Amino acid sequence: MIGADIISGSNVGDKVFISRMNMIPRDTVIPFKFQRRQFPVSLSFAMTINKSQGQTLSTVGLFLRHPVFCHGQLYVAISRVRNRNGLKILLCDDGLVDPIRTENVVFTEVFDKI
Numbered sequence: 001m002i003g004a005d006i007i008s009g010s011n012v013g014d015k016v017f018i019s020r021m022n023m024i025p026r027d028t029v030i031p032f033k034f035q036r037r038q039f040p041v042s043l044s045f046a047m048t049i050n051k052s053q054g055q056t057l058s059t060v061g062l063f064l065r066h067p068v069f070c071h072g073q074l075y076v077a078i079s080r081v082r083n084r085n086g087l088k089i090l091l092c093d094d095g096l097v098d099p100i101r102t103e104n105v106v107f108t109e110v111f112d113k114i
Contacts, residue, residue, distance in 0.1 A: 002039055049077045059086040067102050074102070 002018040020037045047055075049068070053076055060081040068074040081087045091102055 002041070049073045052077065052080050055080055056082060057086070058082055059088075061088045061090070063090050063092070064102055065092045 001020075004016050004018070006012055006014045006016060018039055018041065021040050022035050022037055024033060024035045050073075057080055060077075062077050068077070078087065089102075091100070
């Protein structure tokens with residue numbers, strides 16, 4: 001078993017246990033059946049938008065708790081994925097007018113100084 005503590009969300013501090021599962025492929029090409037026991041977990045990585053520059057990934061998930069705060073960062077984050085089918089965006093800002101859109105925030109004070 002894998003023991004873990006939940007560190008975010010509504011269940012912070014709860015302990016959870018993940019047990020191994022029997023995995024049996026349903027591939028009909030193989031003339032025999034076999035089974036393996038493994039944990040139902042998948043390896044993943046997390047990085048900030050700034051650290052992602054120069055990376056190219058097949059799958060990208062963006063967790064945007066608030067609108068992206070700087071001009072160009074939304075573009076950088078979205079452009080890391082090879083194919084649009086590999087892009088998933090989660091918007092969690094309660095103040096959004098449209099829950100399926102976010103804005104790339106650009107402060108007007110920047111343009112006043114030019």
